[in-house]
Amino acid sequence: QKEVEQDPGPLSVPEGAIVSLNCTYSNSAFQYFMWYRQYSRKGPELLMYTYSSGNKEDGRFTAQVDKSSKYISLFIRDSQPSDSATYLCAVSRQLTFGSGTQLTVLP
Amino acid sequence: GAGVSQSPRYKVAKRGQDVALRCDPISGHVSLFWYQQALGQGPEFLTYFQNEAQLDKSGLPSDRFFAERPEGSVSTLKIQRTQQEDSAVYLCASSLVGTGYTFGSGTRLTVV
Numbered sequence: 001q002k003e004v005e006q007d008p009g010p011l012s013v014p015e016g017a018i019v020s021l022n023c024t025y026s027n028s029a030f031q032y033f034m035w036y037r038q039y040s041r042k043g044p045e046l047l048m049y050t051y052s053s054g055n056k057e058d059g060r061f062t063a064q065v066d067k068s069s070k071y072i073s074l075f076i077r078d079s080q081p082s083d084s085a086t087y088l089c090a091v092s093r094q095l096t097f098g099s100g101t102q103l104t105v106l107p
Numbered sequence: 108g109a110g111v112s113q114s115p116r117y118k119v120a121k122r123g124q125d126v127a128l129r130c131d132p133i134s135g136h137v138s139l140f141w142y143q144q145a146l147g148q149g150p151e152f153l154t155y156f157q158n159e160a161q162l163d164k165s166g167l168p169s170d171r172f173f174a175e176r177p178e179g180s181v182s183t184l185k186i187q188r189t190q191q192e193d194s195a196v197y198l199c200a201s202s203l204v205g206t207g208y209t210f211g212s213g214t215r216l217t218v219v
Contacts, residue, residue, distance in 0.1 A: 006149070034207060043111070043198055043210030044150065088149050094163065095140065095200075095208065097149030 003027060006089055006098025015107050019076040023089035023098045026070065030091040033065050035074045038086045038100065047087075048074065079105045109133075111211035113199050119217045120189045128184045128214045132201030140208060141174055141184050142198040150198055156182060157204075189218045 006023045013019055021035075031052055036044035048063035050056045056063045064073040072089055086100040112131040120126050132139050138157055142150035143166075152166040158179035167174070171190075176182040186193055196215050200208040 004149075008147075036210075041212070041215075043200075043212045046207040046209065049207040090149075094152050094155060095142070095150070096152065099147070099149045 002099075003096045004089060004091055004098040007101055008099050010102040010104060012104045012106060013079055015079060015081060015105055017079050017105070019074075019079050019083070019103060019105075021074040021076075021087050021089075021101050021103070023072050023091075024070055025072070025091050025096075027092075028067070028070060030096075032091065032093055033063070033072050034090040034095070035061075035063055035072075036088040036090060036097075037083075038088060040085075044088055081105045081107045111199055111201050111209050113197075113211035113214050115214060116212065117215050117217075119219060122191060122218055123188050124218075125185065125187045126189055126216065128186075128197050128216070130182045130184070130199030130201075130211060132180065132182070132199070133209055134180075135203070136201035136209075137179075137204055138202045138208075139176060139182050140200045140202075141182070142200065143168075144196040144198055144213070146195075153184070153197075186216075189216075191218050194218045 035048040038044045053067045060077045062075040084104045088100045089098040114129045141153040144150040154174045155163040156176045171187045173185045196213040198213045200210045202208040
């Protein structure tokens with residue numbers, strides 16, 4: 001079993017939709033949780049960084065961490081075509097990544 | 108610099124050739140990481156530096172892989188006797204302690 005599991009998609013939604021991206025992880029000791037966005041042929045770009053449980057909001061993006069169920073989520077409101085990318089969850093200081101979910105937002 | 112800079116952007120190596128990949132982190136960033144990303148996969152941890160000290164090299168796949176950061180700034184990832192399975196994007200990231208990591212655009216290595 002991989003330490004971080006993420007549905008690879010692909011996920012396709014219409015512009016303006018709410019997008020929900022999710023990961024599960026296996027090690028309850030993880031304290032750091034991050035979401036990255038990666039465009040084709042670019043490095044990952046940090047979107048959200050949270051420590052321990054709870055919610056964090058930044059503009060159209062909301063990250064949730066539920067440590068009791070070892071489940072992390074990223075919500076994107078009012079999705080835009082420019083949000084089309086691969087979204088990677090990552091846990092722990094050493095950054096153990098999920099395999100990424102490919103998102104396409106259709107105009 | 109404004110971001111993490113990696114060079115070269117693309118490298119084609121013949122099997123058995125040695126390669127060296129360079130990473131220029133953001134000035135002042137103490138922590139530096141190397142990752143390997145295969146096509147369609149998330150990045151996999153290779154090694155971690157805090158200043159010039161290599162604190163974790165548990166992700167290096169074999170003793171053909173070697174990384175250094177002699178002055179606590181620029182880092183080099185060296186791969187000796189390259190194999191086809193080494194073909195991947197090699198990403199470098201840097202950070203201040205306790206903050207998120209900034210990634211470079213990576214070096215795409217193709218071993219033929």
